Amino acid sequence: MKNWNLRLKLGLVILSFFMILGFFFPLLYSGNVTEWSTYPTNLKPSMEHFLGTNSLGQDIFWLLCNSIRTSFLIGLFVAFFSTLIGILAGLVAGLKGGAVDRIVMLLADTFIVIPSLPILILIGSLTKGTASLFLIGGVLIAFNWPWPARQVRSMALTLRERDYISIARFSGESTIRILVKEIFPFVKDWSIGNFINTILVAISSESGLAVIGMSSNSKATLGTMIYWANQHQAMLGGKWVWIGSPVVAICLIFIGLFLLMTGQQQYSALRRGK
Amino acid sequence: MKFLKFLSSRLLTYIFVILLGMTIVFFVPRFMPSDPVESMLGQMMSKSSTMDAAAIEAMRKTLNENFGLEGTLGEQYFGYMKRVIFTQDFGPSLTMYPVPVKELIADSLPWTVCLLGISTVISWLIGNGIGLLAGIRKDKAYSKILEGIAICIYPIPYYIFALTLIMLFAYIFPVFPLSANFDVSGFTWENLKTVIWNSVLPALSLILTGTGWWVISMTTLSRNTNEEDFVAFARMKGLNERKVISRYVLPNTILPQITMLALQMGTIFNGSLITEILFNYPGLGSLIYRGILQADYNLIMGTITTSIFAVATATLVIDLLYPFIDPRVRYN
Numbered sequence: 001m002k003n004w005n006l007r008l009k010l011g012l013v014i015l016s017f018f019m020i021l022g023f024f025f026p027l028l029y030s031g032n033v034t035e036w037s038t039y040p041t042n043l044k045p046s047m048e049h050f051l052g053t054n055s056l057g058q059d060i061f062w063l064l065c066n067s068i069r070t071s072f073l074i075g076l077f078v079a080f081f082s083t084l085i086g087i088l089a090g091l092v093a094g095l096k097g098g099a100v101d102r103i104v105m106l107l108a109d110t111f112i113v114i115p116s117l118p119i120l121i122l123i124g125s126l127t128k129g130t131a132s133l134f135l136i137g138g139v140l141i142a143f144n145w146p147w148p149a150r151q152v153r154s155m156a157l158t159l160r161e162r163d164y165i166s167i168a169r170f171s172g173e174s175t176i177r178i179l180v181k182e183i184f185p186f187v188k189d190w191s192i193g194n195f196i197n198t199i200l201v202a203i204s205s206e207s208g209l210a211v212i213g214m215s216s217n218s219k220a221t222l223g224t225m226i227y228w229a230n231q232h233q234a235m236l237g238g239k240w241v242w243i244g245s246p247v248v249a250i251c252l253i254f255i256g257l258f259l260l261m262t263g264q265q266q267y268s269a270l271r272r273g274k
Numbered sequence: 275m276k277f278l279k280f281l282s283s284r285l286l287t288y289i290f291v292i293l294l295g296m297t298i299v300f301f302v303p304r305f306m307p308s309d310p311v312e313s314m315l316g317q318m319m320s321k322s323s324t325m326d327a328a329a330i331e332a333m334r335k336t337l338n339e340n341f342g343l344e345g346t347l348g349e350q351y352f353g354y355m356k357r358v359i360f361t362q363d364f365g366p367s368l369t370m371y372p373v374p375v376k377e378l379i380a381d382s383l384p385w386t387v388c389l390l391g392i393s394t395v396i397s398w399l400i401g402n403g404i405g406l407l408a409g410i411r412k413d414k415a416y417s418k419i420l421e422g423i424a425i426c427i428y429p430i431p432y433y434i435f436a437l438t439l440i441m442l443f444a445y446i447f448p449v450f451p452l453s454a455n456f457d458v459s460g461f462t463w464e465n466l467k468t469v470i471w472n473s474v475l476p477a478l479s480l481i482l483t484g485t486g487w488w489v490i491s492m493t494t495l496s497r498n499t500n501e502e503d504f505v506a507f508a509r510m511k512g513l514n515e516r517k518v519i520s521r522y523v524l525p526n527t528i529l530p531q532i533t534m535l536a537l538q539m540g541t542i543f544n545g546s547l548i549t550e551i552l553f554n555y556p557g558l559g560s561l562i563y564r565g566i567l568q569a570d571y572n573l574i575m576g577t578i579t580t581s582i583f584a585v586a587t588a589t590l591v592i593d594l595l596y597p598f599i600d601p602r603v604r605y606n
């Protein structure tokens with residue numbers, strides 16, 4: 001617990017709260033949360049329905065828990081693969097150099113410039129709101145690997161010139177071993193930060209797509225919850241809990257993720273003795 | 275020489291972005307499981323019974339062309355690329371037949387460019403201003419408060435801000451119109467006032483979200499630069515604080531922020547698309563949305579291709595500003 005700063009602690013507390021809501025609570029509920037007319041519509045919050053029910057007859061609390069889980073899973077899936085592909089591509093580009101480097105970087109720069117949302121909207125419109133979350137996740141990976149790739153490449157470029165790497169190479173260490181033992185520790189701290197940030201970006205992109213009805217409308221995610229609430233005029237009808245709960249959840253989760261990311265950076269900077 | 279190298283690498287990326295973007299837009303429909311042409315035609319005919327027979331025929335033809343169903347794949351691909359690059363022709367809008375998609379885009383693009391351009395510049399200036407202040411006066415209480423606010427604002431996505439602003443200022447305190455209403459023609463002061471009044475909320479949500487990031491990154495950058503030896507030396511030399519900041523700190527912090535702006539264009543554009551849709555603002559985003567709702571495939575293809583063009587061009591323009599500000603790129 002030494003060196004733990006306020007941001008790290010605060011971020012962890014917020015995220016733990018939502019992780020419990022998202023991964024533990026859904027286990028307690030056996031029904032199908034997205035099924036319509038399970039309960040009477042528009043009930044006020046009570047002991048039976050913590051957040052009441054919506055105009056579709058769904059229990060808002062259980063719907064919210066499941067939405068949080070799906071959104072987290074999308075975020076983790078996209079963040080894991082984007083970071084992995086990004087680190088590998090960046091290391092290869094930085095260490096090999098030459099034509100490989102130029103091609104990888106041209107691809108990375110291209111994907112950074114192309115806006116991802118229009119492409120996702122194109123897919124969403126062709127599948128009419130039934131795109132699988134894996135497909136959406138895959139597209140998000142394609143648009144999110146370039147950031148870690150660029151960063152890791154520039155780290156690899158400076159590392160390549162360090163003496164201890166040359167010594168390892170001349171003493172006959174295999175390339176894989178050099179990568180894992182000598183270079184990865186340098187890239188690790190930054191990659192954790194990038195991983196957390198990509199979770200944020202992925203959840204944000206999916207829910208943005210969902211808000212306009214172009215994601216997987218029948219699945220419960222934080223974005224589709226807002227979409228259905230908007231579709232049924234939750235704001236006009238003053239059903240603030242229905243539309244407000246996913247909005248508040250998204251805000252807090254994102255602030256938690258961001259605090260965790262900056263807190264982790266401060267923590268690792270301290271540990272390095274800066 | 276250095277400048278030429280800089281220029282050619284940026285132009286290469288620009289061309290590559292457009293080619294790859296268009297290729298993705300061309301090929302994505304082919305990997306979809308259902309036959310999009312017939313399903314779209316069916317969907318459209320079920321929506322409007324009064325559709326012209328000529329319109330349906332023209333639709334099938336352009337749909338087939340767009341999906342590359344006439345001729346070989348290669349022929350269709352190159353045909354599509356040539357058509358779009360040289361004539362910007364996306365065929366007629368299917369639901370507003372025979373108005374060309376190009377015309378609809380030409381009507382809406384200026385709205386997006388204005389809203390996005392103005393709000394991006396404002397948030398960049400405000401964000402960097404606050405960030406510089408918070409970075410240099412890092413021990414002051416207000417710096418910590420400003421940074422804290424930015425940390426809470428930055429991670430919140432555009433559409434949440436848009437929804438919150440709609441909730442607050444259109445429902446709870448009905449100050450601004452619920453959705454933008456631009457029933458104006460011609461330029462008069464009265465019309466300009468209407469346009470501005472209707473643009474306040476969408477612009478505000480774009481500015482608020484945009485500013486957070488610039489504050490955070492500028493705070494870190496200026497704090498680090500402020501601790502560099504050459505800045506300490508300038509202070510010891512007896513230069514006044516204004517000069518130290520404007521001549522020593524600012525030039526070294528503003529350059530990365532310009533690069534960052536170029537890199538962020540895609541993300542900023544994504545945000546503006548959703549904001550436009552939520553506010554019903556008559557720009558490119560709403561046009562894409564209209565295409566989706568009405569299953570107007572030509573309109574969707576046209577607007578999405580235009581989005582990629584627009585973002586790539588904006589990025590190139592920002593990149594080309596760089597040499598004017600950074601002398602190291604201009605001279606050897």
